[in-house]
Amino acid sequence: MQPEKFEAIVVGAGPAGTSAAYLLAKAGLKVALIERGDFPGAKNVMGGILYTRPTEEVIPGFAREAPLERPIVEQNGWLLTADAAVKAGYRSAAFGQEPCNAYSVLRARFDNWFAQQAVEAGALLIPGTLVEEVIRRDGKVAGVRTGREQGELLADVVIAADGVNSILARDAGLHEEWMEDQVAIVVKEIVALPAETIEERFNLEPGQGASIEFYGDATAGMLGTGFIYTNTDSLSVGCGALLSELVRTLTTPYDLLERLKNHPMVRPLLAGGEEREYMAHLIPEGGQRAVPRLFTDGMLVVGDAAQFCNGLHREGSNFAMVSGKFAAETVIEAKAKGDFSARALSGYAERVKDSFIMKDLRKYRDASRYFERHPAFFGVYPEIASAAAREFLTVDGVPKRRKQWKILRDVHRRRSLWTIARELLGALRVVK
Amino acid sequence: MRIEDKLFLNGFTPDEQGGSHLVVTSPEPCRQQCAALGRPCTTFCPARVYAWEEDQITVAYNACVECGACRVGCPFGNIEWRYPRGEFGVTYKNG
Numbered sequence: 001m002q003p004e005k006f007e008a009i010v011v012g013a014g015p016a017g018t019s020a021a022y023l024l025a026k027a028g029l030k031v032a033l034i035e036r037g038d039f040p041g042a043k044n045v046m047g048g049i050l051y052t053r054p055t056e057e058v059i060p061g062f063a064r065e066a067p068l069e070r071p072i073v074e075q076n077g078w079l080l081t082a083d084a085a086v087k088a089g090y091r092s093a094a095f096g097q098e099p100c101n102a103y104s105v106l107r108a109r110f111d112n113w114f115a116q117q118a119v120e121a122g123a124l125l126i127p128g129t130l131v132e133e134v135i136r137r138d139g140k141v142a143g144v145r146t147g148r149e150q151g152e153l154l155a156d157v158v159i160a161a162d163g164v165n166s167i168l169a170r171d172a173g174l175h176e177e178w179m180e181d182q183v184a185i186v187v188k189e190i191v192a193l194p195a196e197t198i199e200e201r202f203n204l205e206p207g208q209g210a211s212i213e214f215y216g217d218a219t220a221g222m223l224g225t226g227f228i229y230t231n232t233d234s235l236s237v238g239c240g241a242l243l244s245e246l247v248r249t250l251t252t253p254y255d256l257l258e259r260l261k262n263h264p265m266v267r268p269l270l271a272g273g274e275e276r277e278y279m280a281h282l283i284p285e286g287g288q289r290a291v292p293r294l295f296t297d298g299m300l301v302v303g304d305a306a307q308f309c310n311g312l313h314r315e316g317s318n319f320a321m322v323s324g325k326f327a328a329e330t331v332i333e334a335k336a337k338g339d340f341s342a343r344a345l346s347g348y349a350e351r352v353k354d355s356f357i358m359k360d361l362r363k364y365r366d367a368s369r370y371f372e373r374h375p376a377f378f379g380v381y382p383e384i385a386s387a388a389a390r391e392f393l394t395v396d397g398v399p400k401r402r403k404q405w406k407i408l409r410d411v412h413r414r415r416s417l418w419t420i421a422r423e424l425l426g427a428l429r430v431v432k
Numbered sequence: 433m434r435i436e437d438k439l440f441l442n443g444f445t446p447d448e449q450g451g452s453h454l455v456v457t458s459p460e461p462c463r464q465q466c467a468a469l470g471r472p473c474t475t476f477c478p479a480r481v482y483a484w485e486e487d488q489i490t491v492a493y494n495a496c497v498e499c500g501a502c503r504v505g506c507p508f509g510n511i512e513w514r515y516p517r518g519e520f521g522v523t524y525k526n527g
Binding site for chain 1: 433500518523
């Protein structure tokens with residue numbers, strides 16, 4: 001029996017793959033969306049914050065129907081030491097008015113809804129099916145081989161949206177294995193709390209949400225972050241670090257998470273909550289240098305599979321969606337020309353390059369490496385900041401100017417002002 | 433909360449028939465060279481799939497949350513890594 005032939009096969013029903021499948025189906029292409037989970041989202045994990053505008057670009061008006069948790073009206077960053085937190089944050093009424101900037105989401109719910117939109121647009125969803133490798137014919141990618149019996153499916157073009165483990169792009173020879181400093185392990189729990197409790201603890205209007213990112217002691221000094229995001233009636237609580245750091249220090253990620261949950265500044269936010277689910281996920285952290293070749297004859301790579309992630313800004317789903325959209329646009333053009341060669345698909349890489357995806361990855365291309373080499377940012381600097389704030393805010397009859405000099409002396413004793421100046425300048429250079 | 437209890441929260445469909453999707457290729461690197469490195473798979477794996485027991489690495493693949501860390505993190509590239517077959521493995525309710 002001849003395998004079924006599609007115009008496009010999308011592998012992986014996350015934000016990147018579903019965006020591509022949805023737009024291709026809407027354009028009238030015969031498209032299959034293959035997902036290894038029992039349903040789209042069953043295997044999918046992020047923090048997770050979904051950004052409105054990039055999502056609107058793919059599916060206008062989604063916020064009225066999609067299963068979203070809470071609009072994020074307040075974002076916080078906490079620099080943790082063992083027993084203190086230096087906090088910064090921003091809250092805006094504008095973030096609470098539609099179109100809200102971002103929403104917390106639970107991916108098992110959101111991805112399932114999103115894939116359903118692709119199905120309604122005409123895509124064929126094939127769940128519970130693992131794609132094992134690409135099929136090559138005449139040197140071109142011509143389809144995929146799934147784990148099912150007679151599981152070969154053919155297509156003019158395959159879109160590899162199979163996530164950070166990026167099986168298909170590797171199989172097609174677009175990149176080698178990631179290095180251990182190009183991915184982070186993040187673990188996360190869903191902690192159930194009543195909606196009113198969440199709103200009281202985070203000072204929120206009913207239905208609104210907040211986020212906190214934790215640095216410093218949150219990862220025991222390793223390059224990484226922790227977070228709490230408010231969902232409707234639960235919190236997403238997680239933390240993670242570069243895999244290379246975990247390998248080097250022999251740290252267990254779930255112990256790191258327990259440590260964060262029991263941190264004296266964090267524990268009250270979670271008190272009385274009940275753990276409902278535990279998950280782990282690799283985050284692409286390789287930045288611009290790790291981005292593989294994005295296309296070959298008959299194939300495109302999108303989303304996490306292409307290392308499209310900006311860890312510093314905790315952005316990833318937006319990169320995924322927009323790259324999925326670029327892939328769809330490119331394939332629609334290629335179809336019009338009847339040419340799915342690498343040359344015809346190269347417009348995809350051009351679109352990525354000209355967009356915020358590559359511009360942001362390029363902007364931060366040295367950041368991860370710099371901070372990995374300067375662990376002071378996750379250890380001694382949070383301590384310095386905390387000690388300085390504590391000294392300055394402790395009222396003890398010491399005149400303020402003398403306090404300032406004392407703070408400066410104490411800072412210098414912990415780390416020379418020259419070193420601090422050099423490291424801060426260095427940090428500025430990699431994030432500027 | 434212990435890791436066993438965390439994993440107990442999750443929905444798993446174990447692939448009894450297909451067996452482990454994770455295979456330690458050779459016992460030697462784990463016994464020899466990796467001893468000095470502390471056998472990091474036994475610590476970084478977020479589902480504690482790997483344990484050092486009786487002079488070998490054991491693989492509790494049924495607890496795997498399919499992140500892929502062991503594929504990248506094994507210092508000797510000694511783990512033959514696959515996703516579980518379709519319809520098996522972890523299924524998240526929230527994600």
